Amino acid sequence: MSEPQNHGKSPLFSHLVVSLFEPLTKNLTHLSAITQKKPQVLKGQIIERFINQWRKTVGDDIYPAFRLVMPDKDKERDMYGLKEKNLGRIILKTLSISPVSPEAQAIKNWKQNSKATAGDFSNICYDIIQKREVITSFGDMTIEDVNNLLNQLSTESVFDKQLEVFQELYNRMNAEELRWIIRIVLRYVHLGATEKTIFNYWHPDAVALFNVTSSLKRVCYELFDSNYRLPNSQQEVSLMSCFVPQLASYQKKSYDDIIKLMPREFYIEEKFDGERIQLHMSGYGSHFKFWSRKAKDYTYLYGSSYNDTKGSLTKYLKDAFNSKVSNIILDGEMVAWDTDDQVIVPFGSLKASANEKTNTGKEKPMYCVFDILFLNNVSLVRYSLQERRKALNIVLKSLPGFIQIVPVKMATGKQDITQSLQKVIQDASEGIIVKDPRARYIVSQRSDSWIKVKPEYTKEFGENLDVCVIGGYYGSGRRGQKLASFLCGLRSEDDQKFPQRFWSFCRVGGGFTSQEYAHIQHITHGKWHKWDPLSPPLKYMELAGQFNDKERPDLWIKPENSVILEIKAAQVRPSDSYRAGLTLRFPRFRKLRDDRSWETALSFREFIKLRQETDAQRAEKQLSFEQHRRKNISTRNKLQIIGAEDSFTTDDKVIDVVNCALFNNFTFYIMSDVQKPRVSKGHLERLIKAHGGQITQFYNECILFTIISDKITFRLNAILPQNPSLIVFKPSWVFDCIENNTIVKIEPGHLLHATIEMREKAAKNVDKYGLSIYQMSKMLETKAALINLPRIKNPINMVEKEIIQQKIIDKLNCSHSAGFIFAGLELYFDRYQIGSKVHSEEELQQYRTNYELWILSCKARFAGAKELTSIEDSAVTHIITPDDPSRIKELRFLISSEAVEAYIS
Template identity: 40%
Template sequence: MARVRDIRMQDADAAEEERKQYIGENLKELDTNYPNRPHNHSKTLPFHELYSSLFNPLNENKKKPTGPVQARRKQGPHGPANLSPHEVRRNIVERFISRWRNEVGNDIYPAFRLIVPEKDRDRSMYGLKEKAIAKILIKVLRIDRNSDGAYGMLNWKLPGRNSTTANAGDFAGRCYEVLKGRQMRSSPGLYTIGDVNEMLNRLSAISKEEEQLPLFQQFYSHMNAEEMTWLIRIILRQMKVGATEKTFFDIWHPDAEQLFNISSSLRRVCWELYDPTLRLQGSEVGVALMQCFQPQLAQFQEHTFDKVLSKMHLTEDDNVFWIEEKLDGERMQLHMVQDESVAGGVRFNFWSRKAKDYTYLYGNGLQDENSALTRHLRKAFKDGVRNIILDGEMITWSMEQKAIVPFGTLKTAALSEQKNPYGLTNRPVFRVFDCLFLNDTPLTKYTLRDRRRALESSIENVPDRLEIHPYQQASSKKEIETELRKVVADSSEGLVIKNPRSIYRLNSRNDDWVKVKPEYMSEFGEELDCVVIGGYYGSGHRGGNLSSFLCGLRFDSGPKSLSTQVFHSFFKVGGGFAAQDYAEIRERTEGKWVTWDPKKPPKHLIELGGLDKQYERPDVYINPRDSLVVSVKAASVTPTDQFRTQFTLRFPRFKKLRLDKDWESALTYQGFLDLKHNAEQEQQEKKFELMANRKQRSTRSRKRPLIVAGTNERVETPYAGPQTRVFEGMTFHVLTEALKPQKRNKAELEQLIKSNGGNIIANARDEKIICIADRRPLAVAAIEKRQDRSVVRPLWLFDCIAQSNADASRPKYLLPYEPSHLLFGIEEDQLSADNNIDKYGDSYARDLTPDGLKELFRVMPKMEEEDDDDEVMDVDDAEGDEIDMGGLPGCVFRGVVVYFDNGSSDTVMEDEDVCSTGKEDKLSMFLATNIVRFGSGRTCGDLDDCNITHVVIGKDRSRLKDIRSQISHKTKVPRMVTTEWIQECWTEKTLLDEERFTPQ
């Protein structure tokens, strides 16, 4: 053992000499290239100071409870009493930066490269993931690959052996468990922050394991286990220390974040803004040519279309907004400048939203023979354009289908285009929607409308290469809904609503750009029931347990026996599960999971995408006959080669466990194909019906509908001839019985219609036929899917007859629809119905009876002004286009608007209510109210508010029936839940399915 240690120390000493030589050469190069950079007067701090005085204190502060009713913390090691976690966090960072300035100097760049490594664009990627690092550490430690330590690192998401789950899902934590028992030193090493940076520079410049191994041996010889753990987190760029780069930038310099937004350069932030008293001026704060910036992003839709448009400050003189299709590609910025020193006289640069340089892929000039795009752009720029910066989306375009191909194929298409520049398959196309710089002039301070004029005057479309992205001018929410239906039909990403009067805001999500995505699909029914066939272990707080599941469809290839049936992989689902769902799955499948062996896959049970390539390979699998069935909902179905079915669900979300079903009764491959075919056929029929109806309207020909002569249902009142002529010339199709205000079966409703001049038919092909129903069987659901007509409640029939009897002078007076008359309303009818009553629900056209007036007074809401201060928390945006809310409890209720019912009181409680009553139910409602607000949700005191998404009911259920009646007439009926739904969503950090929390 001693000899092994001596050999390691000798190797480390030789490597140390090499490292010192490398540092000296690198410093000379920096002084030559950056003569004005700040210089430190002393050595950088020891590497271990990063985690002892910064990372660990920040993590401890992050772990403190930060709930909505948290008491202020007492005196602690990192700050005085009465400081919030945010203030404590700033104090920790301020102390570290102040210490650096005093003990080291003004060049904090070496420290920031390790503190926020994901923002360091100057150091290339290491090409190392968890498994690669694990293999290197096994060789460094010289341990058996089959040992518990090696198994734990290689299978870091899986529970450890001997039934332990310690650090499962946390790779760096797993490495620490292995390293602490085999560390070369027990105390921190002597490496400084500068030393570690130089070694990481060398590590990023190599890609072969035999070259990386000596560097890791050097780290291991000079660092203890905790230092190695943080080093691994830096390499993986997975810090999660409880503070974002915004906090560090704000404390370092007031303009640091602004400079990073326009340059994406951590080095510039540190070297140009080392003096907090010197501020950026003029052109220094704008975008510049050949300098990557952080682009403006689209806000997530949190409100109704009315609310979205109101935030764009439309006026009577200018009420226009723009609608663009949201593209499924990669956000890209193109910089072009005329440069006679390069071939072709034009130089290009491409950067992604995360500041990754893609010039090597798309080209640096007009004569770049290795480019996938620029060689085709000779005619793209109009005369007089010397330089320009374009903002847009790089998409994959199918030349065969003449359609956009999903985003995952973009790089493959670009590489293919490099080899075959005129290929007829897939190619990258740059869709431009903004111009930010033109002929030495930054345009970010100009309005979108002016920037668009500059774009159109500077760019010529190059078909299937570079194109200006079209937009549509609109002035009403109806136009948004129309366009959204179109993108749903085309399986597109969604829409982006833009304010043409807005300026361009770097690295910002705001209400000037709002993206609207389609709701979950309904053409295949509300949910799909599929069998779980595989599982994936999670990371973070889900570490050591299965956090997502692979679901499949049974492919019948013979008689009904499992031996001749194989399940084809269909989709992965991991969202929407609560702790009790995971517990239920664990309990019912315990001992049934088998580790997936890539060398011996269970082909007799499960087939994956790519077959032998084993796409989306699970960590473990389960025999389908021993498994469970889950119900999921999704946004759409999309083609893919990653799953064996050759299609998959987009954005699948768990809804519930179907314990009443097994593998035999779950959805099959053929069953899904039938659903898919029926949905497509129904859509096609709808188009044909629309064409036929247009033709019929043009010829103005009418065909007398078929009259149904009788029915098998018992009729209590025989037909006695017309009583009024109110329904004369009208045709009805009765789908269900009447439930209120008086119960009548279908036969009685049909006789009532005929008695008042109407006709009855057995189907409803013509759009002019009125469909009557008081509940939602399959036939009504089919009409709702098609959305070609409204479904009217029998209440409208009763009201029309009553009004005609009351006014003998107008025997054929048809009442206009009111919200209470519609079981389901198409947009036109729904808008009309909303305009036929006042804000209290009183009808403009129907006489009010004494009983009706009493009911109106009973349900009339208390009118309150909207509280604009309900949203008490804002969260810094994440890098990704889709924010991962898993670690951000402050975003759990983003977009949720809640009405809290307190039994006899209709208002949301204040603090003094709790103090005065002390009742458990009121305390529960008070806590739930604050949790919603803290989670970026909004509370509302008016049940008639059209924005309400949820109604929370306390233990007092006296108003339950009345509330259900009041909200049933809304266009989008809010979900009724108990306070347990709020608490469980907060605990699980995700919105859970509401059905299990419905009050009874």
């Protein structure tokens, strides 16, 4: 890995503070209102400007800056071993402040401080340092100087040596700079912009490379050229670099759905109740690395080599690997193994069993391997699972109690899934994994090639949900003065300003044992805050209600200090009491997820995707039921009596001909209900999904989908200024496509908002009266067109004009033309038979109606239809009548009595 070169000097650390840190953490709401740009857009411009300025004035090596901007992603620098307590001691000593002074008490009790800075250690220190600054202006320390001192600090564990580093920082920096140094040492800079956002402005492939390496240094060194594209081979896993593993599908699947996604033969593996661990080995066992799913290094627990006597596992693995294996990467689950009973024990025992110093019992860690990703300098992620399993069985041998290859069962159908699931239930295991043997390994993604099946899946909504505790409620009686239930939230992952913000989702109080209550209380002790309705913690959570007051907890907790609960529930229901707009019915605690953090808790977007899968399955079942029901109905032509105002009017309307693949290539974003006729947003979504379309609940300008709205909503008003070329369709386009059983051409009436070019294109699909050229016009549309037609002052000579018009049609003799859309139809126009004199307004209205029907009949005959003079004629295919309920009732009776097979339109 070659290091890019800089042509300029290292900038001052103050430049980083002024040009990046401070602008990103300021409230950009006011500037957003002035510039009409969203805060995240403004932050992007700040990041982009800093990167461009660095390239221009400094060079291509931005790693010195990025390791200060994202200190938690910098794996090259050792941990400082300093938390708030020890760091506070160093600061007090540096400033020569007495340990019993008010300032020392403020630092010691930084979480309970009554000031606005409470809970922010760096701001409390800033207030104290500012009164004792050695220099008031920005100092002369460069970014390079700061990195050198931080490297020194990370290698020192002696208090006096650490004090020397901070003394130099204090002598050469002002309070503002020191505030950011404290945040960097604590590895919590929190700029209001995620690393993904910063990476994307650095290079298009930066996120992909970081996912497979977890190396900030490699991202900076290998992708300094923005025109360079990372080869596919380098977007794979590499030895001794932690990657984000593939995850099983986080969706509810029926057995039939699982079978559809799998080949004729597929794998079934047992899912263990342990911790996901990746093992890296090199130098024929001279070096080992163990990383968790969250990239936490557990090498100190399990061992760094065969000769590491302090580790609890590697010293037993020498005979497990083939002698020809020089390096390897394995993916598996670390579990706690009971050596006496020869069984896997619950997950909570794993860490204790791995600690050689404290564990004197019968439980030991055992590594259950289910995949191999790298072998002797060759990446295997592009090979199929079947081929990877063959390689795994050749190079690795199971050693009972230490390392085990997870056995697979070859399956062919639902019966195999049922039997496997029943077996793991009997063995008190967590579930099974169904895998596609043809599939390659997909780094950092959930994939349907791996599908989890747990016992709860078959009876409950979705799989168990991992939610974050954001609040607590006091109980009564024996639970008085104790937290008896917890408010849980869904992560709002699209909130760039407050990435830790959660939306209230449900309240959980059932399923806990007294030991579990005590354990949660122990973990969160001293981290709870009293709820202040005048100052709700909007940075961390958002409740429902205009004043953020629905389901208000007694206490609240920051997500970073909280716990993740795995819960299950009977079903999901709408609720205006929770910010998510949904909540769980009968939620119940299942277990505490010590292996998860707030960053990996269930997000609102993930939950909506999970719910969409459930709704789609329900719609599919309903559709199957309707199709089965229709098969039992007589196939004779059904008489439909539809008034002139006919349209898609109710949620219960059923389309006779269903094309389940109609919208296969479309993803829809529905923004509102249909106002007239009234159709709910939910029903419209179900209708689209029943015809093969996909639904999304999130607008993303980078993704192409069809936007449907019946009106200009508040959300649409917010989107349009940034996307003037956006095309928004009315629901009528969806209805027309379904009624015609095809994707119809776009007409002006289908468009709520569109570009001039699109409107011009749509205008070519209607005639000069606004009626469709390609599809049947509805009576409502025809009436609207007739209103704008020029009126004939003397309608008495209608017969003469009708004859003239008929002669014109006969003379043209071109019924074969594609424009004759009514060819083959025989129509009866229901005109009133009245006298030649006009005696009343009612009779005059009848004349007008006759005139409108005459105009309509001319147009129909011109388009190829034949007009019949008797309603009793057996050849009648359609009856055209005004919108008169009483007349329609008469015609209905007449048709039923005469058994006339026709449509009234």
